[in-house]
Amino acid sequence: MISKILVAIDGSKHADKAFEYASDLAKKAEARLLIIHVFEELGNIGYSIAKELELRDREMLQKYQSRAKKLVTDTYVDAVESKGNDVAEEILHIADKENIDTIVVGSRGISEAKEFLLGSVSYKVSHYAKCPVIIVR
Numbered sequence: 001m002i003s004k005i006l007v008a009i010d011g012s013k014h015a016d017k018a019f020e021y022a023s024d025l026a027k028k029a030e031a032r033l034l035i036i037h038v039f040e041e042l043g044n045i046g047y048s049i050a051k052e053l054e055l056r057d058r059e060m061l062q063k064y065q066s067r068a069k070k071l072v073t074d075t076y077v078d079a080v081e082s083k084g085n086d087v088a089e090e091i092l093h094i095a096d097k098e099n100i101d102t103i104v105v106g107s108r109g110i111s112e113a114k115e116f117l118l119g120s121v122s123y124k125v126s127h128y129a130k131c132p133v134i135i136v137r
Helices: 013-029 047-071 087-097 112-118 121-128
Strands: 004-008 032-040 077-084 102-106 133-136
Touching: 004 013, 004 087, 013 032, 013 047, 013 102, 013 133, 032 047, 032 087, 047 077, 077 087, 087 102, 087 121, 102 121, 121 133
Parallel strands: 004 032, 004 102, 032 077, 102 133
Antiparallel strands: none
């Protein structure tokens, strides 16, 4: 039985499809939906630029949360922001901390070139998660 679903978003088309899938699944299963966005630590890019990016990402997360509340009317919806250098690690950490029983991720994110070099987030999450992972294309 599915009771807690985590969906990771980054603003990409693949993440948007994963969000739609997770919202539909949460509604059908009457499960809680936790939306997560990981703010990647960008090093020395400058304080004002970093704050601007954080603000933009926070607004994106709030929009997804508002959409979810409309799509998943009978379910509890929450959003979490996290910071880290390894997005997959952060997703896995939150999943463990929140006792998530299903993770939904897009097959590719915004930084496809970086993922090619470092290994994709969906690959890492699917191999190291302690619960089922649904990868949406």
